[in-house]
Amino acid sequence: MIYLDNAATTKAAPEVVEAMLPYFTEHYGNPSTIYSLGNESKKAISQARKTIADALGAKAEEIYFTAGGSESDNWAIKATAEAYEGKGRHIITTKIEHHAVLHTCQYLEKKGFEVTYLDVDENGLIDLEELKAAIRPDTILISVMFANNEIGTIEPIAQIGQIAREHGILFHTDAVQAFGQVPIQVDELKIDMLSSSAHKLNGPKGVGFLYIRKGVKIRSFVHGGAQERSRRAGTENVPGIVGFGAAVERAIRTMEERTKKEIELRDYLIHRIETEIDHCRLNGDRVKRLPNNVNFSFLFIEGESMLIMLDMKGICASSGSACTSGSLDPSHVLLAIGLKHEQAHGSLRMTLSEENTKEELDYVVENLKAIVERLRSMSPLYEDFVKKNGK
Ligand SMILES: *Cc1c(COP(=O)(O)O)cnc(C)c1O
Helix, strand or coil: CEECECCCCCCCCHHHHHHHCHHHHCCCCCCCCCCHHHHHHHHHHHHHHHHHHHHHCCCHHHEEEECCHHHHHHHHHHHHHHHHCCCCCEEEEECCCCHHHHHHHHHHHHCCCEEEEECECCCCCECHHHHHHHCCCCEEEEECCCECCCCCEECCHHHHHHHHHHCCCEEEEECCCCECCECCCCCCCCCCEEEEEHHHCCCCCCCEEEEECCCCCCCCCECCCCHHHHCECCCCCHHHHHHHHHHHHHHHHHHHHHHHHHHHHHHHHHHHHHHHCCCEEECCCCCCECCCEEEEEECCCCHHHHHHHHHHCCEECEECEHHHHCCCCECHHHHHCCCCHHHHHCEEEEECCCCCCHHHHHHHHHHHHHHHHHHHHCCHHHHHHHHHHCC
């Protein structure tokens, strides 16, 4: 099997699993208890919190553990809306956010909040002038993702943070794809809230965190016990949190070397596809791009068919239509960068890890070429095109 879907989820690293195991069986105490068994758990959580805070240049008490990226996004946006609605009810975000952000914003619109969804250019970048123009006296939050999960584009986060700070508006970023892949320092970038999820960086599923800058007025998300400084109740997911800490430690330690290798593989794959397959388009910015993201649209082809045929060759990838989520709508991200419906439907996302090899990618390209040719040979649209324009 060749796994090229690391934006969907990643394999837990062996050292992460190893770090977690004792917290299921040996150190299983509830961290809220006062005997020493519980204390072991409590210490482990503190350590993970510190590792994560250090990675971001934050303070340990600014890290709040959650059940994942979706929860962190929900919390940041809903709780800000609630805490600051006295100041205003206007939120700015973008058209290419993850659904955890978009659907939360739509929910708030139903509650009477107003949301501006910024456009992006053909590479997926927001326009800073457009952002400035969207700011109103009643704007309380700007939420722009650090890097896009479909096309890999990295947004101008430092400039957005600067603009938000100058206007006294809170800045939240969904960094689920970026954290562990690019260096992030919350003070330098003037980030007030940041969402992350362990399973996107070789950690376990079902655990995330929300960084909340000290001083940000934010409401509790889960009411109950006093865990997470009374802001997110519920007995902590101790093994998950320990695994997250180990995953972050590993991600930071290996970042330079790992991403260098990924970039080489990424650029090799992009180059081979661009030079060997006709009528394709690279989606996302060429330079401001996640180290492991490759996203192409192939004309005259359905992404779903491609995925099925790749799967038969043992290759896991993802397509730009949202079929997987039970709808036939093309990806909102690909439409936002200006693709036509048929281009968006014919897209393929391959997200690499440092474990992939050039040989694997050669195998992928050879199969992809054959699959594209085969699917096009069955496409009436392609037949028409060739009749009119030649190959
Ligand atoms: C995966 C992802 C999420 C959701 O994270 P979960 O932990 O799966 O809930 C949110 N935002 C982005 C950009 C993602 O890639």
